[in-house]
Amino acid sequence: MTTAKVLTAAVSCATALMLVHIIPDLLSVQTRELFLKNKAAELDREMGLIRTQEETGRHVRMLTHEIRSTLDRHTILQTTLVELGRTLALEECALWMPTRTGLELQLSYTLHQQNPVGYTVPIHLPVINQVFSSSHAVKISPNCPVARLRPAGKYVPGEVVAVRVPLLHLSNFQINDWPELSTKRYALMVLMLPADSARQWHVYELELVEVVADQVAVALSHAAILEESMRARELLMEQNVALDLARREAETAIRARNDFLAVMNHEMRTPMHVIIALSSLLQETELTPEQRLMVETILKSSNLLATLINDVLDLSSLEDGSLQLELETFNLYAVFREVLNLIEPVASVKRLHVSLNLAPDLPEYAIGDEKRLMQTILNVVSNAVKFSMEGSISITAFVAKSESLRDSRAPEFYPVPSDNHFYLRVQVKDSGSGISPQDIHKLFTKFAQTQSTATRNSGGSGLGLAICKRFVNLMEGHIWIESEGLGKGCTAIFIVKLGIPGCLNESKLPIMPRMSTTIHSQIAFPGLKVLVMDENGVSRMVTKGLLVHLGCDVTMVSSSDECLRVVSHEHKVVLIDVCVPGIDGYETAMRIHEKFTKHHERPLIVALTGNTDKVINENCMKVGMDGIVLKPVSLDKMRSVLSDLLEHQVLFEAI
Amino acid sequence: MEVGQMQRRLMDYTKSLFMEGFLDGQFLQLQQLQDESNPDFVVEVVSLFFDDSEKLLNDLTMALDQPNVDFKKVDAHVHQLKGSSSSIGAQRVKNACIAFRNFCEEQNTEACLRCLQQVKQEYYLAKNKLESLFRLEQQIVAAGGSVPIMEMGF
Numbered sequence: 008m009t010t011a012k013v014l015t016a017a018v019s020c021a022t023a024l025m026l027v028h029i030i031p032d033l034l035s036v037q038t039r040e041l042f043l044k045n046k047a048a049e050l051d052r053e054m055g056l057i058r059t060q061e062e063t064g065r066h067v068r069m070l071t072h073e074i075r076s077t078l079d080r081h082t083i084l085q086t087t088l089v090e091l092g093r094t095l096a097l098e099e100c101a102l103w104m105p106t107r108t109g110l111e112l113q114l115s116y117t118l119h120q121q122n123p124v125g126y127t128v129p130i131h132l133p134v135i136n137q138v139f140s141s142s143h144a145v146k147i148s149p150n151c152p153v154a155r156l157r158p159a160g161k162y163v164p165g166e167v168v169a170v171r172v173p174l175l176h177l178s179n180f181q182i183n184d185w186p187e188l189s190t191k192r193y194a195l196m197v198l199m200l201p202a203d204s205a206r207q208w209h210v211y212e213l214e215l216v217e218v219v220a221d222q223v224a225v226a227l228s229h230a231a232i233l234e235e236s237m238r239a240r241e242l243l244m245e246q247n248v249a250l251d252l253a254r255r256e257a258e259t260a261i262r263a264r265n266d267f268l269a270v271m272n273h274e275m276r277t278p279m280h281v282i283i284a285l286s287s288l289l290q291e292t293e294l295t296p297e298q299r300l301m302v303e304t305i306l307k308s309s310n311l312l313a314t315l316i317n318d319v320l321d322l323s324s325l326e327d328g329s330l331q332l333e334l335e336t337f338n339l340y341a342v343f344r345e346v347l348n349l350i351e352p353v354a355s356v357k358r359l360h361v362s363l364n365l366a367p368d369l370p371e372y373a374i375g376d377e378k379r380l381m382q383t384i385l386n387v388v389s390n391a392v393k394f395s396m397e398g399s400i401s402i403t404a405f406v407a408k409s410e411s412l413r414d415s416r417a418p419e420f421y422p423v424p425s426d427n428h429f430y431l432r433v434q435v436k437d438s439g440s441g442i443s444p445q446d447i448h449k450l451f452t453k454f455a456q457t458q459s460t461a462t463r464n465s466g467g468s469g470l471g472l473a474i475c476k477r478f479v480n481l482m483e484g485h486i487w488i489e490s491e492g493l494g495k496g497c498t499a500i501f502i503v504k505l506g507i508p509g510c511l512n513e514s515k516l517p518i519m520p521r522m523s524t525t526i527h528s529q530i531a532f533p534g535l536k537v538l539v540m541d542e543n544g545v546s547r548m549v550t551k552g553l554l555v556h557l558g559c560d561v562t563m564v565s566s567s568d569e570c571l572r573v574v575s576h577e578h579k580v581v582l583i584d585v586c587v588p589g590i591d592g593y594e595t596a597m598r599i600h601e602k603f604t605k606h607h608e609r610p611l612i613v614a615l616t617g618n619t620d621k622v623i624n625e626n627c628m629k630v631g632m633d634g635i636v637l638k639p640v641s642l643d644k645m646r647s648v649l650s651d652l653l654e655h656q657v658l659f660e661a662i
Numbered sequence: 663m664e665v666g667q668m669q670r671r672l673m674d675y676t677k678s679l680f681m682e683g684f685l686d687g688q689f690l691q692l693q694q695l696q697d698e699s700n701p702d703f704v705v706e707v708v709s710l711f712f713d714d715s716e717k718l719l720n721d722l723t724m725a726l727d728q729p730n731v732d733f734k735k736v737d738a739h740v741h742q743l744k745g746s747s748s749s750i751g752a753q754r755v756k757n758a759c760i761a762f763r764n765f766c767e768e769q770n771t772e773a774c775l776r777c778l779q780q781v782k783q784e785y786y787l788a789k790n791k792l793e794s795l796f797r798l799e800q801q802i803v804a805a806g807g808s809v810p811i812m813e814m815g816f
Contacts, residue, residue, distance in 0.1 A: 367670075556695045
């Protein structure tokens with residue numbers, strides 16, 4: 008028994024001794040184990056973090072790649088938000104864009120779309136300013152308006168960070184300019200950590216956010232530019248299409264107009280001519296007074312209409328620039344004379360005194376479009392006559408020197424005189440009704456008639472001056488009207504450029520048919536044997552002079568018997584004055600017919616008469632006269648009478 | 663007076679004759695017929711006119727002096743005068759003749775006598791003017807110049 012007790016005691020001692028040694032060791036081992044465990048856990052954690060970081064980095068790279076791989080603004084933004092949300096495990100992510108006015112931020116994109124998009128906040132909140140003024144991501148309070156993205160609930164909201172996203176405004180995008188910082192616009196990106204978590208924003212997360220924000224900014228700018236250029240391109244294409252259409256329409260219109268004119272030119276003029284010709288002939292027949300009045304009215308109206316048609320057709324060809332001047336050498340003095348001849352009957356009926364003043368230094372011959380120059384002068388002068396009830400019309404023409412060339416009313420007219428050309432200035436002054444200053448500019452407008460002219464029942468179409476203006480412009484000149492007011496008459500002035508014939512560089516020969524009457528007349532009817540029967544000595548002498556001037560071989564007789572004695576088959580033409588009482592010109596004609604039975608031997612018989620009326624016409628035709636000419640006969644008229652006679656073997660002229 | 667001045671005077675004088683209606687376009691026609699082969703045409707025709715007209719005026723005076731006026735004859739004379747004057751462009755004489763003829767038709771002796779006076783007056787005026795014109799031309803030619811033909815008309 009004692010041994011057992013002793014042994015037990017020994018073991019207990021040994022154990023106790025051993026424990027004393029072992030327990031500290033055990034403790035330290037435990038401590039170590041704990042320590043190691045902690046360490047391991049920490050390392051694990053760090054490992055996890057690094058892995059997360061790497062993943063995040065990868066995510067960012069992917070995100071950036073995604074953003075940059077698209078130029079579509081919407082995709083860019085959505086992708087950004089989605090990826091950011093996933094990468095950073097965000098509760099909510101939102102983008103606020105400035106409105107067009109720049110005064111508010113509008114909630115444009117959110118991750119979870121639980122909030123009404125379109126919600127706005129004013130841009131000048133202090134928190135927003137704070138974010139905009141820093142290029143870093145800034146922590147903001149979850150209670151500020153931009154961060155109140157989730158419905159309020161019984162949870163502690165997570166931390167919120169906001170970062171600015173610079174937007175390059177397109178108007179800043181000048182080629183050579185750099186956008187100014189002060190005009191930068193920003194969008195706001197707000198990122199919210201999950202609620203009820205103890206997560207906090209780490210620095211690297213903030214850096215990530217900043218990087219992404221910058222990338223987004225760039226991508227957005229690219230997208231905006233692309234959108235703009237696409238829009239511009241579409242606009243251009245539309246414009247091109249529209250222009251093309253317009254061009255084709257215009258071409259069609261012009262073609263149609265030209266076709267119309269070509270047809271109407273002929274179609275309108277032919278019936279016009281028929282009407283005028285037949286009305287004239289009708290006038291020559293026997294009519295009652297009422298009938299005569301009617302025919303005269305028809306003639307007057309149809310003449311007016313013919314003029315109108317001509318004017319319109321002329322103007323159309325003038326408008327499309329197809330009219331060209333026909334330049335030739337012509338007698339300038341003759342043009343003015345012709346105008347006077349034409350206007351004299353009208354003027355004398357109205358008891359208007361017309362005077363012409365040609366400056367001594369005005370060249371007799373000039374190079375230009377004679378017909379159109381005459382048309383212009385005639386138009387201006389007939390306007391003067393038309394609008395004057397009494398008084399006088401004076402026409403002055405002179406060579407314009409440099410002082411008189413420039414006119415304050417025509418500042419854009421810069422005439423340049425040269426050696427081959429001179430500027431003809433024509434002034435037509437009338438003492439008529441005048442024109443008020445505000446109406447003057449309307450005068451040259453097509454179809455526009457001023458009040459005063461309209462009430463005058465002028466019967467004009469209003470085209471005359473418009474046509475004149477175009478002719479004058481074609482002649483490199485200028486036309487204008489001055490008037491001191493209503494009732495004070497007016498002066499029409501125009502300047503045109505004409506060539507001087509006989510210059511060295513002139514290619515055409517200066518000899519033109521009308522230029523030298525002597526040359527022409529000598530070629531006209533050389534040796535033509537003409538017999539003239541006229542009782543009046545003076546008149547006989549004048550007629551002889553005319554014919555001699557034209558180169559004819561003239562025999563004069565003063566009685567019927569003498570005429571029949573002298574006449575032979577050598578005489579080609581016999582001119583008989585039929586209005587001499589006592590001598591029967593008709594009988595003479597009849598006896599000539601009897602004498603020459605063979606038609607080709609008989610001379611052509613022409614009656615010279617001081618007035619035409621139907622009785623005389625009838626008698627002439629009855630006795631077989633070949634033509635009638637009205638006295639007084641001018642040189643030109645005699646020339647044309649003879650040439651018509653010889654060509655056609657007959658001549659019946661109305662006047 | 664030198665040639666240029668004389669020429670200018672002639673032109674102005676001629677112009678005035680036209681303005682005042684003594685001459686019309688027919689006179690210009692006559693001037694046109696004058697050329698190297700016919701250098702005195704105008705003067706010749708006008709002289710013939712003067713001779714003719716004097717004779718006609720005398721005949722007219724006698725005819726209207728008769729107790730029984732033969733209006734037919736009177737009319738014939740006036741017709742002649744009208745023809746001549748219109749042939750040379752003596753406008754006022756011609757117009758006076760036209761008026762005269764109307765009264766002849768009416769067989770109104772009183773009026774005819776008045777017209778005859780009128781015609782005579784116009785004729786002498788025209789003669790005067792034309793003679794002055796020719797004198798001016800002669801002066802120019804004598805001084806070695808040429809007669810300018812001013813082409814203007816009514």
